[in-house]
Each structure stands twice: as structure tokens, then as C-alpha cells.
Amino acid sequence: PVLVGPCGSLWMLMGDPLAGYVITVDPGASPQEKTASETLCKYLAKITATPLPVVDPAAAGGRPVLAVGYLAALAAGLPSSQLDGLGTEGYVVKGGLPTRANTPTSFALSGGSGAMRGTIYAVNHLLRLLGFRFYTSTVSKTPGRPSALPCPSVRYIPALEYREPWEIDCWNANWAMMNANNGKASQATDAQGGHITYKGFVHTSYELVPPDPYFKQHPEWFAEINGKRVGENAQLCLSNPDLLVFVIERARQWMAESPTADIISVSQNDNKNYCTCSTCATMDEKEESHQGTLLPFVNAVAEALEKDYPNLKIDTLAYQYTRAPPKTIKPRANVIIRLCSIECDFGRPLTDPNNKKFAEDITGWSAIAPCLYIWDYVTNFANYIIPFPNWFVLGPNIRFFVEHSVKGIFEEGNYQGTGGEMAYLKGWVLAQLLLNPDQDDVKLIEAFLADMYGDAASTMLVYMRLMQESVMKTEFYLYIYYDWNASFLSPDVVLQAAQLMVDAAGKVSDPNILARIDLAKLPVWYVTLLRWDEMRKYAEDHKIPWPIVANKKEAFDEFSTIFHDNNMTVLSEGGHDLNWFRSMVFPSVPSLVLSMERKEQKKVVPIYEDSLKTYVLFRGAVSASMGGLSSRAQIKYLDDEGDYITIASNADVREAVRFARERGGGVLTVFVLC
Numbered sequence: 001p002v003l004v005g006p007c008g009s010l011w012m013l014m015g016d017p018l019a020g021y022v023i024t025v026d027p028g029a030s031p032q033e034k035t036a037s038e039t040l041c042k043y044l045a046k047i048t049a050t051p052l053p054v055v056d057p058a059a060a061g062g063r064p065v066l067a068v069g070y071l072a073a074l075a076a077g078l079p080s081s082q083l084d085g086l087g088t089e090g091y092v093v094k095g096g097l098p099t100r101a102n103t104p105t106s107f108a109l110s111g112g113s114g115a116m117r118g119t120i121y122a123v124n125h126l127l128r129l130l131g132f133r134f135y136t137s138t139v140s141k142t143p144g145r146p147s148a149l150p151c152p153s154v155r156y157i158p159a160l161e162y163r164e165p166w167e168i169d170c171w172n173a174n175w176a177m178m179n180a181n182n183g184k185a186s187q188a189t190d191a192q193g194g195h196i197t198y199k200g201f202v203h204t205s206y207e208l209v210p211p212d213p214y215f216k217q218h219p220e221w222f223a224e225i226n227g228k229r230v231g232e233n234a235q236l237c238l239s240n241p242d243l244l245v246f247v248i249e250r251a252r253q254w255m256a257e258s259p260t261a262d263i264i265s266v267s268q269n270d271n272k273n274y275c276t277c278s279t280c281a282t283m284d285e286k287e288e289s290h291q292g293t294l295l296p297f298v299n300a301v302a303e304a305l306e307k308d309y310p311n312l313k314i315d316t317l318a319y320q321y322t323r324a325p326p327k328t329i330k331p332r333a334n335v336i337i338r339l340c341s342i343e344c345d346f347g348r349p350l351t352d353p354n355n356k357k358f359a360e361d362i363t364g365w366s367a368i369a370p371c372l373y374i375w376d377y378v379t380n381f382a383n384y385i386i387p388f389p390n391w392f393v394l395g396p397n398i399r400f401f402v403e404h405s406v407k408g409i410f411e412e413g414n415y416q417g418t419g420g421e422m423a424y425l426k427g428w429v430l431a432q433l434l435l436n437p438d439q440d441d442v443k444l445i446e447a448f449l450a451d452m453y454g455d456a457a458s459t460m461l462v463y464m465r466l467m468q469e470s471v472m473k474t475e476f477y478l479y480i481y482y483d484w485n486a487s488f489l490s491p492d493v494v495l496q497a498a499q500l501m502v503d504a505a506g507k508v509s510d511p512n513i514l515a516r517i518d519l520a521k522l523p524v525w526y527v528t529l530l531r532w533d534e535m536r537k538y539a540e541d542h543k544i545p546w547p548i549v550a551n552k553k554e555a556f557d558e559f560s561t562i563f564h565d566n567n568m569t570v571l572s573e574g575g576h577d578l579n580w581f582r583s584m585v586f587p588s589v590p591s592l593v594l595s596m597e598r599k600e601q602k603k604v605v606p607i608y609e610d611s612l613k614t615y616v617l618f619r620g621a622v623s624a625s626m627g628g629l630s631s632r633a634q635i636k637y638l639d640d641e642g643d644y645i646t647i648a649s650n651a652d653v654r655e656a657v658r659f660a661r662e663r664g665g666g667v668l669t670v671f672v673l674c
Helices: 031-044 070-075 118-130 173-178 211-217 241-257 278-287 291-306 353-368 391-403 423-435 441-474 491-506 511-530 532-541 552-565 578-585 609-617 619-626 650-662
Strands: 002-004 022-024 065-068 091-097 106-111 153-156 162-166 263-265 313-318 335-340 372-377 406-412 593-598 601-606 634-638 644-646 667-673
Touching: 022 031, 031 065, 031 106, 031 118, 031 173, 065 070, 065 118, 070 106, 091 118, 106 118, 118 173, 162 423, 241 263, 241 291, 278 291, 291 313, 291 335, 335 353, 335 406, 353 372, 372 391, 391 406, 391 423, 391 441, 406 423, 423 441, 441 491, 441 511, 491 511, 491 532, 511 532, 511 552, 511 578, 552 578, 644 650
Parallel strands: 022 065, 065 106, 162 406, 263 313, 313 335, 335 372, 372 406, 593 667
Antiparallel strands: 002 153, 091 106, 091 153, 593 601, 634 644, 634 667
């Protein structure tokens, strides 16, 4: 997808190399091309002595031009053949176009004819070459005035058609436009290039077929589990032919409601309660995958809509119980398979043996899926603010996806609020890699740190390496639900990390950088506050100077101030907020502790009510922490009569908590049964 060849020359003028240039845009240019020309004019004005005029190509009068858009590029002498086949997002940035003798050469910056985003991306490319960076929605880098202009010769088509770093700051319209985020949540307007649109995004089974009223009318459309039809917290009976007819009609209704949608999601609900009726079971057994029922259903919807909506794609999931590819069925050309990596070890690249099963699944899907997307995960959803050292696998993993013919990547981070752990860094680095996976990801991280943290950048990098190395040394499986007692967060590592934050702050005086360091230290303070007595004792026993505020309440108050200064609202996907955090740091009642037993193994870990809900809903997390348990492991406890009571819902969690606390001490032995 990439053809790059610099022309190897520089045009230099004394003082201002852009002096004498004009920006040209055709009067008939598209709204997107006009936005691109306005954007170029706006940012070049920051590094030129005089803002460049924007004129009709016919009014350039032989002056060197920055030609923006298809018609302006042709008028500047760019052959039309170089703009053919660029699609919606491909672009050309070409310097060295001839003007009058003894003057600087002209530039063409354009996408294909009528393309929504190509010309905007061409302008962005030139701005990057000049040194502009757009790190967050509020922080950008403006370079100094250049002594010379580059002379690029670039023709580029993004390897990925769908790119979405799903951090809340990345949705900002200008940030999305400048960093090529074209995903669903982007707020970029049509004039800014717009974005790919979904109707229904994920887990849409009950959106398409609401149990109220349809379960009473058609229980046979809903999953059969243990011989009974279930219309709550379950799936649909995808082998039912009448259900298929209904869903096809519902999909047509959705398109009538959202006629500009690019993609409709026909996807499983977020649970593992699939249909076990004899017909569904037989179909799944034949394909050795639960795609045996899902994929034929989705293919049929796609086929039914294909004639009336030739550009529409139908999206479905390969997620948890449906992740394995089928043996004989293949997705249609207008079907997107969105393969989910939720069970993976995100502390190691996907080529690591810990991720062998996922690697096998993506290899299988890439062999049969014409359009393969990825749903990836880049944060800890149980604790958004806890250290999550996946920073140095982001690049290798994106390249791994592209090598396996992936066409779209969704990177799910903290989508509920600001201030997640390294969220700004991840959002920007991911956006750069999604646009061009061949970039050096470590250099991108270092560039972000240098511009955002100044003289403290090297210390911040040491902190990141410390956390990464601790994950490796402890062999911690970095899944997306763990708490503050994770083995890689040892007292020694946490205290070192806290001291590094002190060292970083001591290297700078800029209040903006100090505020960023304050935000960056919250993950370490979060762990420290939740394990205060343990950390204090370790520091005293090992004669380690205490690296944060000595008084626990004052430390919490400082945490709270930083939390509010950064407009933070939540600490977990489950909705934990600062009040919850206060109750955990200063508990008024004993915390529920689970002793989890398996064969001869015993592991006692502090698990609070919400964490137990996580274990119930995501049993893969239990597998990781207990060493190889099946994802179907059952969580049970013994009641007063000696009977096993299963914990399988949030209501069961509440009952288990009540049971433990009524018996004093708040301690409950929970058995994890394979």
C-alpha cells in the first residue's frame, strides 16, 4: 500500500522558505478539499512571516503553489494517473513540480477525485513533515520556522480502511481529522472528512429482536438452555428460519432509519449463553465452532440486503465462544468478521506462546474472511487508572494484524472518561500506527514523551520500562481485568515507580508539564493508597524513603485534586468513582476476601464486590490468575447446610456478600470448580 521516494532536494530561501508561495484550491473544490486548504493555511501561518493567500489556480500568476485538491493538483501539473485508484483515503504529496525558472518548485497535495478524506490526509502528511504534531485535543506541537522545505514524492493508501483508537479524547473532531481517526466515535464532520458509520455497533441481538415483546410472542426465536427457552441474558436461536426473515426485515428498517450507514452490526450479545437446541447444536458440531450457527445467519442477512445496498457491509463478531473459525463455511464478501482478542495476554506480543490460540484463530480467519476486522483492548477495564504496561506491544500487534490481512482495527481503551492510564500516549501512538503500521513504535513513544514531558521524558521512559520488565519477571498474564494486588505490582516496583515520578517532577518547572506528571503518577498512587499499610511497612523494613505524601488522608486529597483537575469521572467500566475509591482507601466495613481453591493450589486474594462481579462475568480472568482454569469454571461457595451455591449473576454476588458479612469478618471461601 505504500510507495515512497523522496526527490532528494530542498528549496531554500533566506529567512522564510514559504515566502512567495500561494495556496491554490479550485472554486469547484469539495467541502473536504476546502477544509484541507483552510487547515493548511491556518497552520502554516504559525511558521511563516506572512500568512499565505488562498487563491484560484488561475490566479496563481506563475508563483510557486501549494495546490490542494484534485483539480488544483492537475492545474499544478500533477499527472492524473498519479491520482487514479486512491480510493476514499489514499493521497499524493508531490514536491518538485515546475514553476517559472529560478523560483521554488510547487507542491501538489491531493486525494482522488471526490474522495472524502484523501486531500485532508495529504495536507496532514505535509504538516507532519514540517514538524507539527497533534498529541491531544488540547496539546499540539508547533515547530519553528523551517530553514528549508522538504521535497516529498509520496503516494500512499492506508493499509487499514477502518482505524479507531477508542479513547474518549480521540473522538474530538479536530484531533480525529488531524490524526486520521475515521472510526465510529469520531466527531469529525462531513466537511472534515467524516468517518465510517455503524447502525448498531456491537452485541446487537436484542436490539434487533427485543425480548419485550418478542419473547412472549416467539419464544422459539430465543436460545434454548437446559431444555428451556430463555429471553434474558442469552442469545438467539439462529437456526430458526422465521427469525432470519424477521431480522432481515429489521435490518431493512435500520437502513431506512440510517440510510448513510456504512455497516450494520448483526452480532451476539455479551454473554456465553448460546442456544443448545438440537438444530443449533448439530450445526455447531459440524463446523467445530459456534460460528456454525452464527455465520450462516449473518451471511443470509448480507445476501438479502446486498442488491438494494451494494456498498453496505454486515458486521459480526468472532468473540469468546464464537472466536474459532468454522471448518467449511466462509463469510460473504460483504460480511465483516470482527475478531476479538479479549482473552489475550496484552503484556506480550501476539506472537508469544501465551497467545498461541489467538494466533491460530486469526490465521484461520485470514484464510477465509474477505474482510477481517479486529476488536482489540488496551486498558484494564476493572481499574482504568491502574498501570497497564502494554505500551511496547502496540506496534508489534498492529503489524501482526496487518500481516494477517486485517482491514480494520478497533482499539478499545477508556471510553467513559478522561484520565485513564497513559490514555493520551496510547491514543496518539495508536493513531499513528493505524495510519502507517510500518513506523517505529518505540520512536513514536519517545517523541510523545519528549514533547509532552520535556526534560522529564527520559525518567518517564524509565518508569514505563520498569513496569514492562516487572510484568516479564513475574510472568504476569496481563489480561484486562485485574486489581491492585497483581503480582507485577510488588511493593518494591510500586515504590520505585513513585520515586521516579518525584524525580520527573524535579527535572521541570513548566506548570503544564508538572500537571501532566501529576496525572501520570495517579496509577502508582492508586495502588499505593489501596495498599497503604503494606507499602509503608515495606518501605520501613527496607529503609526506602517514602516517595509520596506521608499522611494517607493528605495523599488521598492530592489524588482527588488531580482527579478533578483532569475532569475525571470514573475509575472502572463498572462505574467506580471517587466516592467508591474513598470507601476502599478508608473502609468503614470489612472487605470481602475470597480464598480461591483448586486441587492442591490455594490462592488468597482480596476481592471486593465489584471484582467478584468481574470474575463472574469474565471467567477467563479467573483462568489467568489461577493457572489454567477452563473459561467455563464455576464459582461456588458452601452455605450453612453444606450445599454448593453457584455465583452466576450480579444478584448471586450480592447474596454472597450478604452471606459472608452476616457471619462476621466478611470472609468467604469460594471454590473455583473446573
